[in-house]
Amino acid sequence: MTATLETSAMTTAVRLTGVHKSFGAGRGAVSALEGVDLSVAPGEFVCLLGASGCGKTTLLNLVAGLDRPTAGDIALSTSRPAVMFQEAALMPWLTASRNVELALRFAGVRRTQRRERAGELLELVRLGGLGDKRPHELSGGMRQRVALARALASAVQGSQDGSPALLLMDEPFSALDAITRDVLQGELLRVWRSTNTAVLFVTHDVREAVRLGQRVVLLSSRPGRVVREWQVGDLEPSAEAAAIEEINTSLREVISSHAAA
Amino acid sequence: MPQPDVVDDESVAAVEAGLDALDTPTERRRRFTWRRAAAVVAPPVLAIVLLIAVWQALWAAAFWPEYQLPAPAAVWQVITDNVQTGVAFDVLWNSVHRAVLGFAAGVLIGTPLGLIVAKVRIVRAAIGPLLSGLQSLPSVAWVPAAVLWFGVTPSTVYFVVLMGSVPSIANGLVAGIDQIPPILPRVGTVLGASRLGSARHILLPAALPGYLAGLKQGWAFSWRSLMAAEIIAVSPQLGKGLGAFLEEGRNLSDMPTVIAAIFLILLVGIGIELLVFRPLERSVLRARGLSGAF
Known part of the structure; x- marks a missing residue:
């Protein structure tokens, strides 16, 4: 029923078991997620792929602790995932x-x-x-990189006890232009390799998912389930093209x- | 399927630096020039000159008797006389320090009140409408009640000022908080902010523009409530403020004094707006890139 924090040595950054989430109650209830099982290994880069309305964002919110699952269990190895x-x-x-x-301030780090x-x-x-620049003085891509730095600040902070940190990303590049997106994808991979953070990355872009992820998980829509x-x-480049196809x-x-339907 | 355009680390850095240079919003910093300063100052000065000219013309045409419409020069005479004898400063000090004290107390009460109304649903349901209603209630309506409760004492004056300013300040903060993009408090949650930390570091700063608008209105209401109270509740115990000065002019049928008092009341209002609130608002909006209004 609840998101629990397991302190024992874990081999996953996050493990979801039979997670259900429905909004509303009774007849009008809408089931967003139905029995989702998913785990992300420490340091692994997993892309969650699906069309709109498949509950990707709902799933991410549950892992982030912004919402509670209706049923099922979410086990996190870090006290607080970065989002x-x-x-x-x-x-x-x-x-x-x-920013x-x-x-770091919320984590009680000294000035x-x-x-x-x-x-x-x-x-x-x-x-x-x-x-020293303020957000309105930065471009969209630069702002998103500041947001990445901020997320990393909270993620690394969460892993000080030695457990692997987790970074949750909800279509972070979808509002950017194509060139900036391409560059930032490269940057994210570089940052991921240098920080050893596990990443759960939500996207609706197949190319993006294949380029970034080590594993791509496809969700169905209404209700969301893991399809494949x-x-x-x-x-290899040729294999990558085939995978995208x-x-x-x-x-x-x-x-x-x-x-x- | 083509490979991603940017592959190795160094070229990523180069492309990124180029994008940053191209995409960064350019900000025009406008420098001070005499011409621009003149463009700001000239229109209001011209309006005032025109107003006085019309006034002078009406007085010269003798449309109304002298005791109803005195000459601009007569009013100016009253002001300079009072400045020379020091009465003007006493009167101004008396009123302004009361308004500032009352307003400060209003801020201390209105701010937590607004925060609670904005964030606690049941409190909002209970007193939200009342708070909005109080804002439209002219605070002069409280004067008779306050006189019966407290007598003609400073308590009466402060009570009326508080009833004028607190609803505006609280409502301003509520509006400011309601307009915060919901994503910001969510960011606070995922960064691990406590309730207090979120209020201190996210809600209050995010609500600042709305809060500032509320403060500005709260000051205006403080000032006019004080004038209403001073005009109605006159006693030696209270000392002579601007309102009493005005009332005294009326009792003596001394129209130049009445107009001089109105002029001074207006002067304080405009002065505080230009010297305190305008610069404050400007710096807050500028810092957020919302400088379009100025």
Whole structure:
């Protein structure tokens, strides 16, 4: 019934067992997720793929602790997963650096350490020297990188006890233009390799899922269930193209099944 | 299927730096020039000059008797006389320090009240409509009641000022909080903010523009409530404020004093707006990139 925190040594960053989520009650209840089983290994990059209305975001909210499952169990190895949303959602009155520091402030980190850590993280997302800029002075891609740095600040903080940290991303690049998106995907991979963070990445873009993920999980729509999984890590270019083709076909099947219903 | 356009790390960095340079919003910083300063100052000055000219013309045409419409020069005479004898400063100090004290108390009461009304559903249901209603109730209506409760004492004056300012300040904060994009408190939650931490670091700063608008209105209501109270409740115990100064002019059928008092009341209102609230609002909006209004 509840999201639990297991302190014993775990081999997963997050494990969902039979997770159900419905909104409303009685006859009008809408079932968003039905019996979802999914686990992400420490350091693994998993892409959650599905059409709109498949409950991807609902699932992410459950893992993030923003909502509670109706039934089922979510076991997290970290006290608090980091979350990145579709919009950067930076505090408009704070500078880039202060926005990153905010995550550390809530974790009780002292001021001088906060400064230092925020500087390092901005450096990591290649925004060193721009810490004094406010969100409205930055481009959309730069804002999203500040949001990534902020998320990492809370993720790494969550893993200080040695357990693997988890980064949840809800279509973080979908509002960006194609060139910026391409660059940021590369940046995310670089940051992921250098931080060892497990990532659960929600997207509706098959190419993005295959490019980024080691594993792609396809969800059906209304109610959301896991349909199929593909291992897509370290594929040859030709194999990658084939995988995209195959996953695309499956996604289309899932979507067209709704036309008849 | 083509490979991603950007592959190795160095070229990513280069492309990214290029994108950053291209995409960064350019901000026009406008520098001070005398011409621009003149463009700001000239229209209101011209309006005032025109107003006085019309007034002078009406007075010269003798449409109304002298005791109803005195000459601009007569009013100016009253003001300079009172400034020279120091009465003007006493009167101004008396009123302004009361208004500021009353307003400060209004902020201390209105802020937590607004926060509770905005965030606690049952409290909002219970007193939200009342709070909005009180905002439209002219606070001069409280004067008779306050006189019966407290007598003609400073308590009466402060009570009326509070009843004028608290609803505006609280409602401003409620409106400010209601307009916060819901994503911001969610960010606070996923960053692990406590309720208090979220209020301190997210809700209050996010609500600041609305809160500031409420403060501004709260000050205006404080000031006019104070004037109403001073006009009605006159006693030696209260000292002579601007309202009493005005009332005294009426009792003596001294129209130049009445107009001079109105002028001073207006002057304080405009002065506080220009010296306190305008710069405050400007800096808050500028910091958020909302400087379109100025």
